[in-house]
Amino acid sequence: MKRIMKIFIIGVCIGIVALLIQKSFHIDEDVFMRGYYIAAIVIVIGAVLFNILYNRYYFKKVRVLSEQLLEVKPQAYIEGMQALLKTAKGRYLQNTLRLNLTAGYMEQKRFKEAVEILEGLSEKQRKGAVVNVVYCINLFICYFETNQYEKATALYQANVQLFQKFRGGKSYGANIAILDTLMAIMKKDYQEAEDLLEKAKQIYDAPPFQKAFQEISGKLEAIKGEST
Numbered sequence: 001m002k003r004i005m006k007i008f009i010i011g012v013c014i015g016i017v018a019l020l021i022q023k024s025f026h027i028d029e030d031v032f033m034r035g036y037y038i039a040a041i042v043i044v045i046g047a048v049l050f051n052i053l054y055n056r057y058y059f060k061k062v063r064v065l066s067e068q069l070l071e072v073k074p075q076a077y078i079e080g081m082q083a084l085l086k087t088a089k090g091r092y093l094q095n096t097l098r099l100n101l102t103a104g105y106m107e108q109k110r111f112k113e114a115v116e117i118l119e120g121l122s123e124k125q126r127k128g129a130v131v132n133v134v135y136c137i138n139l140f141i142c143y144f145e146t147n148q149y150e151k152a153t154a155l156y157q158a159n160v161q162l163f164q165k166f167r168g169g170k171s172y173g174a175n176i177a178i179l180d181t182l183m184a185i186m187k188k189d190y191q192e193a194e195d196l197l198e199k200a201k202q203i204y205d206a207p208p209f210q211k212a213f214q215e216i217s218g219k220l221e222a223i224k225g226e227s228t
Contacts, residue, residue, distance in 0.1 A: 091125065111145040118135060149186050174212075197220070
């Protein structure tokens with residue numbers, strides 16, 4: 001919204017300057033207005049196109065850095081993301097980069113640092129269902145890992161409809177399955193947790209997810225052992 005307002009304000013300023021030029025040089029009004037409208041359209045389209053290409057440039061950088069996580073090089077990923085944050089312009093882009101940065105901290109088990117970043121991103125700073133579901137997934141896991149179970153439960157319950165949109169999907173289905181399993185663990189419904197985990201293992205066979213499922217399985221066994 002602020003970016004749109006900036007474009008609008010720039011357009012108004014250009015209009016004022018153009019009017020002064022037209023009056024100063026006594027340019028025919030019809031001829032001048034025709035040229036002005038064309039120039040205004042070109043400027044607005046150019047500004048929007050620049051914004052799209054600018055964001056796309058950074059998102060390509062993020063995709064390249066994501067390979068570092070797949071190769072289990074979280075520190076390289078974190079350093080790369082921090083470097084992008086130093087040069088990125090625009091609040092939306094910066095917040096998206098911060099959200100991606102938390103994935104690196106989570107991979108290094110630095111959950112408290114990730115929570116600080118995530119809690120600093122207000123709802124107004126998050127646009128779109130995809131951004132919000134990633135935000136909720138990351139924050140829920142961080143709450144769970146830092147034993148903030150009440151916050152994790154409240155977050156899950158407040159976003160049931162959002163999770164339902166992505167449950168079973170290719171992009172975030174595995175992540176939602178992890179959240180469902182962790183919720184069952186927090187409710188001490190260990191049998192349900194085991195069933196959900198086993199089902200998820202069969203559906204989502206990508207190595208990163210299998211690794212996550214294995215870690216959760218170990219935690220579940222440890223918790224069950226403590227309760228007996």
